[in-house]
Amino acid sequence: xxxxxxxxSHVSVSEGTPVLLRCNYSSSYSPSLFWYVQHPxxxxxxxxxxxxxxxxxxxxxxxxxxxxxxxxxxxxxxPSAHMSDAAEYFxxxxxxxxxxxxxxxxxxxxxxxx
Amino acid sequence: xxxxxxxxxxxxxxxxQEVILRCVPISNHLYFxxxxxxxxxxxxxxxxxxxxxxSEKSEIFDDQFSVERPDGSNFTLKxxxxxxxxxxxxxxASTDTLKPYEQYFGPGTRLTVT
Numbered sequence: 001x002x003x004x005x006x007x008x009s010h011v012s013v014s015e016g017t018p019v020l021l022r023c024n025y026s027s028s029y030s031p032s033l034f035w036y037v038q039h040p041x042x043x044x045x046x047x048x049x050x051x052x053x054x055x056x057x058x059x060x061x062x063x064x065x066x067x068x069x070x071x072x073x074x075x076x077x078x079p080s081a082h083m084s085d086a087a088e089y090f091x092x093x094x095x096x097x098x099x100x101x102x103x104x105x106x107x108x109x110x111x112x113x114x
Numbered sequence: 115x116x117x118x119x120x121x122x123x124x125x126x127x128x129x130x131q132e133v134i135l136r137c138v139p140i141s142n143h144l145y146f147x148x149x150x151x152x153x154x155x156x157x158x159x160x161x162x163x164x165x166x167x168x169s170e171k172s173e174i175f176d177d178q179f180s181v182e183r184p185d186g187s188n189f190t191l192k193x194x195x196x197x198x199x200x201x202x203x204x205x206x207a208s209t210d211t212l213k214p215y216e217q218y219f220g221p222g223t224r225l226t227v228t
Contacts, residue, residue, distance in 0.1 A: 032215055043118065044157075044205065044219035051215050090157065098214025099145050101170060104157040 023091030118220035137206030
């Protein structure tokens, strides 16, 4: 069985400060891991993915995440938050090989203050 | 940039009625998915569809649900006899054979059952 746990339901940062959204996963085999973002009234957009290649993956809009097998973590970071980063972020796990169902975490709402 | 579209954006129906939620996947995509998110809960996988067949379905996807690709562009989710607990946001997604790990999501249809 696979699951993800997002450790914070809400994160609030000031514009220009670093962002850290935490995610732990559980998987009985090599997982594929993703971060998706959802802006209000928009669909879910893929930020980045880990599929067993480099453990540090870079995504769109300056986000990156590091796959740490020993810690079963896949935390999302960004060096400097922008107001436009305010959204809901989902950590997602899937099985290997592609085309598989996605299993979502509960989401973390990121607020960015001026 | 091509997008997955969904109609309607909001559907209100009475308990026991049938509803059809419509999706237009990205044109060259061959794998299709439905997910739903009940308010305050996680995004949940419902069903995946490839080559005019269901590839995988969750326990939620019981006999009241069905999916169809009636023509070359639409992908539909039918709920035969809606229940109050079917109220949720329903998301359609599609995947390209060249990028099997990337599911592209539509903006969702909010279904309200009264």
